[in-house]
Amino acid sequence: MTHLRRLQRATGLAMAIALCLGLAACERTPAPSSAPQGFAGLGAEGDGFAQAGPNQRLRFPEDHGPHPDTRIEWWYLTANLEDDEGQPLGLQWTLFRQALMPPTERPEPATWSADQVWMAHMAVSRGDTHRVAERFARGHSARVDGQAGAQAAPFRAWLDDWELSSRRSATHDESFGHLALSSFAPHEQGTFGFQLALDAEGPLVLHGESGFSQKAADGQGSMYYSQPFWRVSGDVTLDGETRRVTGRAWLDREWSSQLLGPDQRGWDWFSLHLADGHKLMAFQLRGGGEGGGDYRSGTWISPDGETRALAEDELALSALGESRVAGRDVPTRWRLEVPHAGLDVEVSAPYAERWMPTSVGYWEGEVVVHESDSGERVGEGYLEMTGY
């Protein structure tokens, strides 16, 4: 039977790898279409997908889970931490979901069939050091046992062993208030990652119109809420060395089928913890505003969780200076004004090297807030900038 065996012997591993080379090698042809689709395709039309709209009511805990009928969704956590020696650290953990097709075109949930692609990013930064990892997974919305996924109660969002999940078994909303976050990734300089406990010290915050956050003057937008009141403690590992840390975190939840207008190039997004207990979410979408200008919006959050949506004219943003990062000019110093709250601050990144060299690249890093007049430090937070 030697001959049969020989005939049947598969060509082996060689081929496996062929695949990835094949994929990389043969797909260099640029698309003929030049229609604008916004940053990372997020402005592509959402035909056939469920659309976010001003009249949808958010329901919890259900809305902590995934919304596979919409095109994109994320669970986005950033944290400003400090170690035992008082050194600042930053971290980011994000799970992205993207639907591969509208709900009507979903394939049968066979073993490997997929209607969703999941992507997770994690980053740890300290001083000049910035470590980033990225992972992908396929999933089918009709199956809950996938390599990646999310569920509402008890809350859990994961990709592989990167997981943000409830520390409580309670099936109530309560389960979302006490989370554990664990994520580790290998690196040449040594493993990096974190194992943290998160406890909410305030309520969920709905942005925009009870959770519908308009993203362009023509009315499209996303469903968007946050939990900005996390108190964090745990361990962060960087270059193989583990430190005890404490600090604050901010979790954004957002889903949409057409986040950006077709002409919007990207955004600048701020989540700030102010020293007096207020929080501020502010963003501007470049392009797509009235007359092709920028579109700005935000939420002013009081220490007890009261919100005030900020209209375009209630928020001023201007770039003060740029840094050269990863071959791009990125504005890492901003002036931010919320006149009605008497806020006039300069937001700047102490370390500019926070480019995320992921498959979709963007800038994401810690910022500090100083009062424009006195120069006094009045807060910290995170800044995300895309489309540069």
Added chain:
Amino acid sequence: MHTAFLTLLSHYRRHPGQLAMLLLGLWVASALWSGVEAINASARDSYARAESLFTSGLDGLQRADGQPLTRDDFLRLRRAGVPVSPLLEGRLEAPDGTRLTVIGIDPLTLPGDSAFASTDNQADNRATLANFVTPPWQTRLSPDTLGAFGLDLRNATGATPPLADGQRLPALSLSPALPPDTLVMDIAAAAELLGSGDTLTRLVAKAGQLDEAPPGLALTRADTQLSPGQLTESFHLNLTAMAMLALVVGLFIVQAALGLALEQRLALLRTLRALGVSGWALVGLLALELLVLGVLGALAGIASGAWLAQRLLPDVAATLGSLYGAGVSSDLRLPWHYWLGGLGVTLGGLLLAGSGVLWRAARLSVLGLGQAQTWRTGFHRQLRLMALGGGVAALAALALWGWLARQPAGEGLMAGFGMVGFVLLASALWLPPLLAALLAWLSARLRRYALAHWALADLQLQLPRLSLAMMALLVALSANLGVSSMVGGFRLTFLDWLDQRLVADLYLQPPVERTEEIHAWLTERPEVAELLPTRRREATLVATGVTTGAAAESPPEETSLDRPVVLYGITPGVRLMPSWPLLDTLEGRDAAWAGLAAGEVFINEQLAIAEGLAPGATVTLAVPGQRETRRVLAIYPDYGNPRGEVLMATPRLAKTFHAPPRSVGIVLAEGVSSEALGRALNARFAQGSDALQDQRSVKRLATTIFERTFTITRALTALTLMVAALALLASLLAQARERRRHLAPLWALGVPRRRLLWVSLAQLGGLALVTGLLAVPLGIAITAGLVGVINVAAFGWRLPLHIFPGEVALTVTTAVGVALLAALLPALRLWRASPRALLAEETPA
């Protein structure tokens, strides 16, 4: 200068035959050479494509108990933070019978470039990925796989061709970097086509990422895999040697033609010199002439070589595929350096062949009386040099043989080829002195028979011209005999061995999960006399030990290794034991079989040769979590298997190494038809028809593969022989005119034409007969070298030396036949010519 060049060339206008011969020589030499090189280049391109995948190599994981992995294993590992990716691999058949490897991947977890990344156009990448992973999916394949579906480049992209079983492939998308006959698609699409359900073939991880195999799994490191390039190296060396031979034989023709052309132009050259053309200018002009002819011949040769390669490549590809599992495209892919290389080799060879001519032209004396006689004195010196050169070559062959004899078996492939090459060279060089001596001796004996004496003396005069052609004939004949004896011997041995190994009437390949059930059912059936289940598992040979002396108590000397081997389980039953061939045993066949049943092992010849193991040695075999030392009781032949194999009794292999079940051999009871059992099996278990194969079809398949293996070898040797015949014919034709001049006086003296004709035929036939007879021992020596040295080094097994009297007779007959055929044409011209015309030719022009 211009005029001088044209004057030189004008010679060929008067003798178009010589020009034709020159070009023919160049053409066949470079056609064969470049044809084989094209095959090699094309195969190397295929390996490179396969290996470029290896170099970024992935480690593989499979279950240690041999059961297939499932999606749950994948999820469990990912959830534990182990970065593995699922891979599904299977075979599908194209409508034309081509077996295609289907690889299903999950691009989202596959290590390497992320499918998302790698270009700036992200929206585009997303669309590509989405198309790849969602229905109706895509099939990635190399353009040279299209032929299997009867498609060409224009209509390929987006086509959804059907497979042999009627299923349709997802839309095609071309990916030239993929190896031939390989389809890559999303794992979901592959699972649907292959009907593999929840199972997957293996999990892969970036090389070196895992320090050890996760519990229950076996880790195969990417670098322990043999690359197809390494495996097939010897095969290509074989081809190259064959092509080299053809090139040399072709250049013999060229040499002969050039020598003749110079000889006849000596007067012209002198005139040119006398007219003031300098010696160096003359040499330059001749070199230029060589260059022009060389480029013409080489271009024609390379073009025909590519054509030849195109015809042979499907066979080569099939051979390599079945021998080594190496995927070789059956479409020719030639890199630019192939064309340049072919031109270079042909021109280089031409220069070598023409160097003698140029040398003589350079030393041409203006006043010298260039005549055949000077040639003849020169020839005597040449004969001495040849004898000397032959002696040196023979010594070199002897030295290589001595060196090889001291090497461990299986070493020295290049040296083996070198030895055969030197033997050929020595014989070729010795041939003219030998013939000259023979003629001189005969001529002394036959002094009293005037005509015979004349014929021998005349032959002596012809010898300088004929010797090169005869050398070519000798080399071609003996190489042909050597190769055909080797192939014939292999064929005999192989067919015998197949008969011995395939003892069951039917072979069943049940799905792993149903093996037990089917086995139990078969045991109950009255039609079944005996079941011969097999098992198989990959393992590592980690150490070998040789017991020194007779004292079995003394611990064996251990050698540490890390060699992948196959553990193969057979059932030593009443049907199998008597016929299974063994090459060597420790204490006889019966003791060996008893020992095997008790848990000891046999090893195949390949492994024995590679590791220098003999019966009585010990082997330590390791699978993940298990390490066992066993004694080698016997060595068995395993023709055609490139890998080392360790044989155990199936139940032992199952128990000790948890090897998964493979095919089951079914021995039928007397008078039972296999069809009836097949139907019953089908009705009970709904087996696919291809799961059950009868012995005849297995044998047919094996024999087909075997025949294809040697198609190319046969084709090449036959072509070489044809070239040699051409060389002989060309030499004879070239001197036909001169021959007539020599015969005319005899005729005038009253020898009848018929008699003269016979003398001519006898002269050449006799010469060829001697050459043919010399080729016989030489051919046998080459066969011995091939089966005893080269085969062992190249494939790992030794063949018994078979001599086929039929082949020998054919060789001698071919030699004489070719010579007679070549002599006939000039002889017939002589027959037709009138005596007057002949005598007229005698007067110097």
